[in-house]
Amino acid sequence: MASPDITGGIPAIDHHSHASMARFRTVDQIDRQFATAHLEANVSAQTYAAFITARNAADTATLELLEQQHGTETLMRQGLEFRSTTFFARALREGTRRLYGPDKTWDAIEATAQDWGTRHPTYSYEQASRVANTPVILTDVPRIDHTVWDRQRYRQIMRIDPYVYAFHPGQTEELRGTEFQRFHGGFANVLRQELQHDGMTEPPARFDDYIQFMDASLERRVRAGVVGLKIASAYVRPINFEPASAEAARTAYEGLAAGRAVDRQPFEDFVIQRAAQYAADHGLPMQIHVGMGHPEPGMRISNSAPFLLETFLNIKSLNRLRVTLLHGGYPFSSHVAALVQTYGNVFLDFSWMPYLHHAYLRLKLSEWMEILPANKLLFGSDAGAPEFHVAAAHYARQALNDVLHDGCERGVWDARQADWLAKRILWENSAELYGIDPKDVTGTPAGQERAAALAH
Structure with a gap:
């Protein structure tokens, strides 16, 4: 028997996506x-x-x-x-059907997808946002062209990792797969573009000059519209970010600039803490990847264990830095909840999980929603494809309906609390973290008229 549709009609903020990054794919x-x-x-x-x-x-x-x-x-x-x-394969097809036409044959669905893929660059994602009822989408991308992607709907999250790995060769003979190299390649490309913006072809030799460049680059990009920062370093190193002095960082950086083999970590940790302090001082939330990555070797899952962050989270000057741990931390989902319960400035996003897990997401939502305060849990998709955006919203709402209904049946929440929790998780918590005007969420979805216009 289906659970009541508690979440029906409630809009959602996609707290973590990669909208605008991927080209059309079948x-x-x-x-x-x-x-x-x-x-x-x-x-x-x-x-x-x-x-x-x-x-x-x-x-x-x-x-x-x-x-x-x-x-x-x-x-x-x-x-x-x-x-x-896998549920991944099921979710991809369900999202595809819901986006392109649930009553069409598969051949007709594929033809519609191909047609949409030839239209305006935003067309498919605008339709996905309409179907998923997600008027605001926070998107983790290196760049976003706001002359193409509506500024009110698509808001950029910026990775700080490119600043962390100056002089890193990005190669290893030890690891299987290509994830390590791919992430370092992406970091290096962004850093190269930022250096070129300041008239440089490579990082400066002096540490103080590099820090001055980094500070100015961060400030410029935030002024251009970045609404939050992200750390994706779990893909390339352990996330045990330790306090590091400027002197230790200077020694490491200038040794690397001179081509010497030195310990990189003091420099890396100094840059991470400096960017985190900037975020704390300017009211910018920070997302951190925890838990496993893509289904390919290259990332060491143990590098992403949430408890590695405890030293970082205990830095006193960062007590007001709003940190969101991403993807439910799978397979460390209870560990993540322990950190979120302990630290008032730490939050939990369950992006990626709605289209990878079915029963497990319900199990963890029940655990998280019973132990965590109402302001701590955030919906997200982790989708770069519009099909997964639709699937994530559909299965997240379905899971929330089941968990909220079960909780009401067991006397954990009353009907008013269930409705309130649904709104908190789907959009209110993200809106508060990022200072998003509630009217942008509950009013006419930004860009909806534009999507209709593009259809003609």
């Missing part, structure tokens, strides 16, 4: 992006790296040669078949 292409682990485990590291390089470059000749020599495409098809039983 369902098959999205599936393939997340199905490389089986291939990686059945070919040499060199063959896997060659496959990823050729795939990213759309080098069909090399891909055909790799299939002939190593069976790479055959392994990819096997991986896709094995992953077809």
Whole structure:
């Protein structure tokens, strides 16, 4: 028996997405992006790296040669078949149906998706936002063109990691997969663009000059519209950010600039704390990735364990820094709740989970909502594809309906509290954290008329 629709009609703020980052991809292409682990485990590291390089470059000749020599495409098809039983695969197709037409045949749905993909760059995501009832979307992207993407709906979260890894080669011979290299490559690209903005081709030799550059870059980007900062460093190192003095950071930085092999961590930790202090002083929330990453080797999951953050969270000057731990911290979901319960300035986002877990999300929501204050839990999608944006909103609402109804049946909450919790989790908590005007959420969704206009 279905639970009452407690969340029906309540708008949502997507606290964590990657809207505007991804180009149009078919369902098959999205599936393939997340199905490389089986291939990686059945070919040499060199063959896997060659496959990823050729795939990213759309080098069909090399891909055909790799299939002939190593069976790479055959392994990819096997991986896709094995992953077809996951909730991820189910959610992708459900989101696709809900977005493009639940009553259409699959062929008609694919034709509609292809058509939308040829329209205005924002068209598909505007339709997804309408279907999901998400008038505001916080998007973690390196850049966002607000002449194309509506400023009121799409609000940028900026990663500070590019500033942390000056002079990092971004290569390792030790780790499997390509995640480590891919993240370092992305960090390096952003840093290069920021340096070029200030007329530099590489980081300055002097530490003080680099810090001056970083401070000015942060300030400029926040003035341009960034509403929050993010740390994604769990993909490339442990998140045990320790206090570091300026002198220790200077020694490390200037050693790296001179090409010496030195311990990078004092410099990295100093930059992270400085950016966090900037966020605290300017009222900017900070998101931190905790828990596992993508379904491909490269990230060490132990590097992302939430309790590694305890020293960072105990820095006295950061007591007013509003920190959100992302993705429910899976598989450390109870550990994350312990930190959020302990620290009044720490919050919990469950993006990514609605389209990866089904029963588990309900279980953890029940645990979190019973132990955490009403202002601590945030909905998010972690979606770069509009299909997953719709799926995340649908399954999050479904899970909340079930947990709230069950809690009312057990006497944990009364009907008024259940309704209040639904609104707090779906949008009010994010609105308070980021200073978002409630009218932008509960009024006419920003850009809805624009989406209708684009349809013509």
